[in-house]
Amino acid sequence: MLPDAAQRVRRLEETLLALLGRWGYQEIIPPTFEYLDVLSAGLEPAMIEQCYKFADRTTGRILLLRPDVTAQIARIVAMGMVGSSLPIRLSYRSTVFRYEPEHAGREREIFQVGAELIGVDDVAMDAEIIALMIECLRQLGLTAFTISLGHVGFFKALLARTGMSPEGRKRAEQAAARKDLPHLEDILAQERVPKSAARSILEAPNLYGREEVLRRGRALASHDRRLQASLDRLTKVYRLLVEAGLKDHLLLDLGEFRGFDYYDGVVFDVFADGVGCELGGGGRYNNLIGRFGRDLPSTGFAFDVDRLFQAMERVGEGTSRAGVDALVAAPARCFGQLFQVARLLREAGLRVLQGVLRGTDAAAIEAMVDEGRRLAASSVVIFGAPTVAAGEALLMTGPAVSRRKTVKIQELSARLLKP
Numbered sequence: 001m002l003p004d005a006a007q008r009v010r011r012l013e014e015t016l017l018a019l020l021g022r023w024g025y026q027e028i029i030p031p032t033f034e035y036l037d038v039l040s041a042g043l044e045p046a047m048i049e050q051c052y053k054f055a056d057r058t059t060g061r062i063l064l065l066r067p068d069v070t071a072q073i074a075r076i077v078a079m080g081m082v083g084s085s086l087p088i089r090l091s092y093r094s095t096v097f098r099y100e101p102e103h104a105g106r107e108r109e110i111f112q113v114g115a116e117l118i119g120v121d122d123v124a125m126d127a128e129i130i131a132l133m134i135e136c137l138r139q140l141g142l143t144a145f146t147i148s149l150g151h152v153g154f155f156k157a158l159l160a161r162t163g164m165s166p167e168g169r170k171r172a173e174q175a176a177a178r179k180d181l182p183h184l185e186d187i188l189a190q191e192r193v194p195k196s197a198a199r200s201i202l203e204a205p206n207l208y209g210r211e212e213v214l215r216r217g218r219a220l221a222s223h224d225r226r227l228q229a230s231l232d233r234l235t236k237v238y239r240l241l242v243e244a245g246l247k248d249h250l251l252l253d254l255g256e257f258r259g260f261d262y263y264d265g266v267v268f269d270v271f272a273d274g275v276g277c278e279l280g281g282g283g284r285y286n287n288l289i290g291r292f293g294r295d296l297p298s299t300g301f302a303f304d305v306d307r308l309f310q311a312m313e314r315v316g317e318g319t320s321r322a323g324v325d326a327l328v329a330a331p332a333r334c335f336g337q338l339f340q341v342a343r344l345l346r347e348a349g350l351r352v353l354q355g356v357l358r359g360t361d362a363a364a365i366e367a368m369v370d371e372g373r374r375l376a377a378s379s380v381v382i383f384g385a386p387t388v389a390a391g392e393a394l395l396m397t398g399p400a401v402s403r404r405k406t407v408k409i410q411e412l413s414a415r416l417l418k419p
Contacts, residue, residue, distance in 0.1 A: 009111070009309055012140065013093050016113045016303070019139050023132055025091035025115045028082070030072040032095075036062040041291040042071030044261040050098040065097035068260070070300060071288065073116050078292035086119030086296075093305075107306065114282070114302030121286055121297035123233065126266045127240035129282065129299045133270065134249055136303070137279075142311060144273040147249050148208070149238065150256025151266050152283070153230035154217065158201050161224060164191045176205045177257035205255030213252040214238075237266050262288040265299070272311040279307045326416055327372040329355035330384035337384070341393075341409060348413040353377070360385050365394070372401050379416055383409060 001009060017027060035056075040048060051064040066072055069092055082088055093113045100108050117129050130147060137145050155176055159169045168191040175184035181202060188198045200220045207213050214235055221227030234252070241250055258267045258281060265284030272279055282301025289296040326345060330338040338354055345352045355371060357364055365382055372380035380401045383393035388406070395407050395415060407415055 005309075009305060012309060012312070013113055013305065015139060016136050017091060017093060019136055020091040020113075020115050020132070023089070023115075023135075025089040025117075025132075028073065028076070028090045028092050030066065030069055030076065030092065030094060032066060033063050034066055034072065036064050039064070039066075039071055039075060042074050042262070042288055043068065047098075047260070050100070052097050052099065066094070067096055067098050069094050069096060069112060069114060069302065070116065070260075070262070070285070073118075074285075074289040074298070075292045077118055077296065078289050078294040080294070087125070088118040089115070090118070091115045111305035112280075112302045113305055114280075114300060116298060116300035118289070118298040118300075119296050121284075123236040123240060126233075126237045126284060126299055127244070129301055130237070130241060130268055131244055131246060133268075133280070133282070133301045133303075134246055137270065137272075140308070140312060142272060142315065144315070145249060145279070145311075146251050146271050148251050148253045148256055148269045148271065148281075149234070149241075149266070150253045150268070151230040151234040152257060152263050153265065154221075154227060154234070154254050155201075155204055155257070157224060157226040157230060158197075158204060158220070160226070162188075162191070162193045162197045162201070164188075164193060172201070173257060176255050179205050179255065181205060207255065208251055208253040210247075210250075210252060213254060217254050234266060258283055260285075268301070270303075272314075274314045275307060275311045277307065278304075279311055280304050324353045324375055324377045325350040326379040326381055327353050327355055327368070327375060327377040328381040329357045329368045330382065331357045331360065334384035341381075341383070341412065345413055345416065348417060350413075350416055357382060357385060360387075362387075369396060369401055372396070377401065381412060 036053060047067055051067045053062050053064045056063050073090060076082060077088060082090065091114065096110050096112060098108060098110070115129065115132060117125055130149070134147065155173065159172055164172065168187060172184055172187045175187060184205070185202060188201060193201070203220065207216055214231060217231050221231060238250065238252060241247070256267055256269065262285040263283045264286055267281070267283030269278040269281035280301060280303035282299065284299040286297040289298060328338060328342050328345065342352045342354050353375065355368055357368055365385060368382060369380055378397065380396040381393050382388065388394050391409055392406050393409050393412060394404060395412070396402070396404050
């Protein structure tokens with residue numbers, strides 16, 4: 001990322017982490033490398049195939065670049081490294097690395113910001129993590145977005161009651177996640193699923209909307225306890241979010257899936273107008289941490305920062321503010337004083353660039369003003385020139401830094417900070 005984009009992305013990340021911190025989520029920095037034999041318990045075979053692997057020169061063990069932060073956090077929590085007081089709220093900004101075919105339309109290095117809520121299996125916790133995700137988007141200035149909310153247990157239970165093979169169920173889940181109904185129909189035919197059951201399975205991925213989705217889901221569930229239990233949980237979470245005034249952002253989807261096998265409860269993706277893929281998502285994973293030795297229910301989410309940035313660009317929220325607050329310049333002989341003045345302004349919270357005034361006549365001053373305009377500086381400050389008295393500075397502000405006044409150097413901070 002070049003400077004302008006990098007600045008805006010960092011500001012985006014800092015905004016998100018600051019909000020997560022206000023909600024009580026403490027930042028954690030996981031390692032970039034992991035031993036395959038340590039992390040593999042939390043990764044499905046397909047994910048392991050996507051990892052970048054290489055041998056540790058010292059031990060010969062296989063290392064991998066992290067493909068997933070949630071599995072790392074699960075391992076860290078299971079080892080007791082973040083304490084035992086529950087619930088545990090953690091946040092992170094990290095990069096994950098996954099091999100993707102070039103035509104897949106996805107980068108192999110993915111910037112993420114996310115949060116994990118660990119240790120409580122409760123509908124209020126499901127609602128908290130979704131509400132937090134919505135608040136993150138609002139904090140960034142996004143308003144036209146939708147949370148697709150579902151429960152992986154519903155579709156899995158529909159498949160399980162047909163007697164399909166484990167391999168067939170997995171392929172059917174993948175087809176449903178892509179909303180690829182022709183392929184799903186072929187899989188059901190290959191597995192010899194009865195037509196009545198196949199109709200219910202094929203209907204589920206198209207069940208999205210509001211309360212009517214839950215009613216139709218009840219009809220499909222009939223008296224199946226597993227299906228009813230999934231709908232009960234989803235209904236409770238949905239109602240809590242509606243009570244919180246978040247209904248306008250919610251869309252129920254009984255065919256909702258996430259791309260990881262460890263999700264086993266309420267799941268969700270977020271979509272924004274004008275971006276053709278999800279900005280992020282998450283869900284409940286009650287059995288993942290147990291794979292590392294400590295059984296703890298959990299839920300969480302992650303944003304794809306690049307996609308989030310694209311969404312902000314489309315609505316004009318990604319544009320940069322003024323490049324700097326002040327360009328401060330003086331002749332080279334005044335470098336010591338220039339350094340001290342710039343330092344004091346920076347300590348006051350201002351973004352300051354230093355410049356060398358090349359010459360002492362009016363033309364040199366105008367050249368520095370032009371430089372301030374090029375840099376989109378809010379102010380230009382010049383001192384040390386013959387036309388400026390000792391202890392004073394020429395301060396230029398306003399549109400195109402066109403307004404000029406002389407001020408005491410010690411008053412610069414107050415003048416520049418004044419609205």
